Amino acid sequence: MRDDFSDNVMKMAGAVVRAVVYTMLALPAVLVIISSFTSGTSMNFPPPGFSLQWYQRAFESEPFMKALWTSTYVAVIVSFLALIIGFAAAFAINRFSFPGKGLLQGLAFSPLVVPAVVLGIGLLYLFAWMHLTQTMLPLLVGHLVLAIPYVVRTVLASLSLHNRVLEEAAMNLRATPFQVIRRITLPLILPGLLSAAIFAFVTSFGNVTVSVFLTYGGNVTLPVQLFTYVDASYDPLVAAVSSIMIFVTLAVILTIEHLIGAERLA
């Protein structure tokens, strides 16, 4: 009886905490989205009326649309490359013992402990030394460095959790190591790989701190464009562009969820 009571209290407390956490996570985005449909000229909540004028202005704005395209293709390329490098690193860490394994693991996670500003400036100087600052390479590499730890961590968790009996069975049936990876390992850890790709996409797509040092020649990313816009002018266009960013990110997540199912992704 007493246990039932304490269980119920814990259950209710858990539900309350979850509700508060989810609300706090979602509320800022919800407020921004609602404010973006305002018919007024300032970002007030609640908006005085409904209008799509700020979305029209956002889609008509060449700097924002160019930046959206830059952010999207950089994030897609970064996700793809981070997945390849991250999977290779995670596979090596998970399956093999070799000298310097600890160092590799440490290196893979090091971008998480270095402040992004320091990383941005460091990469800028590195690429300046290599005379490569006026190419897309610094931006791609900068985002890649930020995305790899998330990919390695996620793939490593998937590799650790999946059952290796099937791999061993395949090898007993004379499958080559490459065939085992391609036909057994990768399909089994696919949800983990796709989660990692989402992490990489979101990390790249929303980054300001590193991007601001590595953009060049008009190839500004959307978060940097937004950040500088706010510095000079403040109107609901900011909310409309932010909402577009949220929609793009959601579209990527929902597409992947639709492809493989939410349960598997979790």
Place this chain on the structure above:
Amino acid sequence: MIRRTFLKLATATAMSALAAPYVHAQDKKFAGVTLRVGGWGGLYDETIKKYVAAPLEERTGLKVEMTAGTQSADLVKMVANRENPPYDIYQADSAYMVEALKADFIREIKESDVPNIKRILPGFREYDEYGVPYSVFTYIPVFNSEQLEKPITTYTDLARPDLEGKITLPAATFDTNCLYLLGMAEENGGSISNMEPAFKLLEKAKDNIVALGQSTVAMIQMFENGEVAAGVMSDARGYEMRAKGLPIVSVMPPQGIYGATSYMNIPKNAKNPEAALAFLEQMLSDEGMLGLPRSMRLGVTTDVKLPEDIAKDMTFNSLERLALKKNVDWEKWMADRSSRIERINKILRG
């Protein structure tokens, strides 16, 4: 007679036809050139594109590419890429000019390079022949006239006891926005070398401060939500709030107004210095100079005549007002940066 006229006309037409390609080529002398300009984003960049880049492109064929960024990041980019700068035009305000000169990556620009430099008003070219000043931000007290019974008239007024829990001030790390402290000091017998009067006033104003604005956007939101009734902001932001219907009054302190000038510079190793000079000439022309006042009511640096409807919303809109502009020893202001930030934080946290 008719024959003579006909011959004259025919000759003139033939000469024009022959000269046309040459004249056209002269006009479009920057065709195929892309000028890379470090921008500050948003309406600011849009205005410069509209009033400087677009007319120049039409006349000379010069294509202008503006890359939005922050002053701090742009400075680091320029220092890291001295030999191959990412921009042909680098923008900096008075405070960042000190850093740019220390880093020694910008070149001198003389009147013979940009003839419109002769139109710059006295006192605006703060760094001899370095940098072309083209716009002025002032940092002045602003207040909501519906929320305050007694108007603010000076920087010192921000410490008035009746403003308890009603003001917002910029965070200490904003070098130009924090010029209000110099205003407080000089209004009370201090100077840039003796900021004590300002710090004493800040101590007094401590209870008035609701929050230090980490960005001007945050400060605007506080005004829009009615959380604060007064603060210190740039004249452009004051105008922006008025344009949105808020009853915001910009204060013109009678003992002096403090502000920072925006400069355009040409890096020493710029790829297109000729085109950059043409861009600066257009920036200082009447057409270029009136862009930022039109869109943001920012101050001008030349003798351009301001249209009445624009001038009424601007800080420096007359010779009398201009006489209130205080000169700032930027080198000293920036040299004292760390100690100033430390002192402000100590006062406000204490």
